[in-house]
Amino acid sequence: MTAVTGERRPARRRVQGSDPMNVLYDVPGPRARIRNNVLTVLVILAVLFAVYVMVTKLGEKKQLDPALWTPFLRGDVWVNLIVPGLLNTLAAAAVASLIAVPFGFVFGIARLSEHAVIRLAAGAVVEFFRAIPLLIMIFAVMFGGSAIFGLTVTPFTAVVVGLVLYNGSVLAEIVRAGILAVPRGQGEAALAIGLRKSQVMWMILLPQAVTAMMPAIVAQLVVLLKDTALGFIVSFEDLLNAGARVLPSNFNNIIPSVIVIAIVYIIINLAVGAVAVWLERRSRRSRKTAAQPIARPGSPSAVEAIAQPIVHPDSSDAVEGHPKRPTM
């Protein structure tokens, strides 16, 4: 019996064995396969048990009451409460992105300036806004605006200004890394054929750098979109506000609302994240740039390691290019 099954296996073993991802463990033999199957069943049981505990707990607290969930089947709830919040979230994210990206380019290029004054000033701005928490910035804009300038700062403005300063600074680091990732010879050759410094930047370095950093920029925009939720704390009427304040005050259903809102966020972010992954694949095989895709500061790989399992012989560069400060 074992001989027969044993003879059949080599074909499959070779297929799996050639898979470079599975060097951490052998292709399971008969005993290991039984053990794996047993463990699989145990894991599934554990997950089911966890789900069961959660469901009973939610049931005990009356959270599975249909009255708490049916609002999400009603059109007017979406049209009047959720969609306006979503639009505010997207508006804040869009406005902040449109300002933060140029901000990032200006400061990223300024940090590479030959003039020490410009370089240091840009460096100070970028390092400062990356080091302090975004929420501190948002509070400061709201209170500072009215206390110092006598302006009424709306939550929208405060959130956008905070997002621009923080994400713009992170983007500046991405831009700087992108430009530095273009092989030196490119700029030197351009200078050698007589281009001016600005021409080298605009015609040679930036076009290649943009290709290399597009995935990192898009991945950072996911962070920006997620961070709009901070507006909740200053009563900005965004998606989170709709899910955690407006809906629960109407239907007394905080847990269902937060879950539904979370799903909306996750779908949007996964969609934008997928664009980043697609861009990275494209730029990896691009022949328009000599630069490799660069990493977003603080992320484990160029686009956060979304790629499937592990131990790729050729991905040992994954953790390199880690500037010291984070983005989450």
Next chain:
Amino acid sequence: MQALIDEFPVILQAFWLTIRLTLASGAVALVLGTILAAMRVSPLPVLRGVGTVYVNVVRNTPLTLVIVFCGLGLGTVLEVSFSTSLSTNYMWLSIIGLSAYTAAFVCEAIRAGINTVPVGQAEAARAIGLTFGQNLRLIVLPQAFRAVVAPLGSILIALTKNTTIAAAIGVTEASLTMKALFERHGDAVVPIFCGFALGFLVLTLPTGLLFSWLSKRLAVIR
């Protein structure tokens, strides 16, 4: 400036809470993240699936939402309780949220670290008959951890800044205290802001320096 001096004890207390939130969440996140990373490279597709779903769900959810869920959902509705004191309870609920969120990033960092371990190491470990668990524990993870000291430092710094979001459920850490001080001293917004910004620089800059020094010291020479 006077406001800053008068309120110094309050500010110190707020930052002390920020530090405690950071350390507690950091410790939990490190353990949870390592377990998640082990799950994501394990031979069992189910475990890999659970790990992947967790990471992708958590990473794409705003932290504010996670914290609000912990505070209002777990705390108020489900009556999860750690302490009879309301403020201590919300502190622990926010630690749950912060650790659950940060663990996803720790997991991804460690996974990237596993990628840096030369394939030959894992192959040799297998060849001498180590099981997956032994292989991971004795050969791969120790090297992976050394490779990701710097990214883990980044994550710790991000966590330090993220603890401010506990303000969403009324935990009076640094950011909420700053807001309260703004309201109390409307004429001293700039000095108060500078004081808190400085406080965060004092917390994050040494962390960054320490971790980049550590990462150089612990680097595996190949």
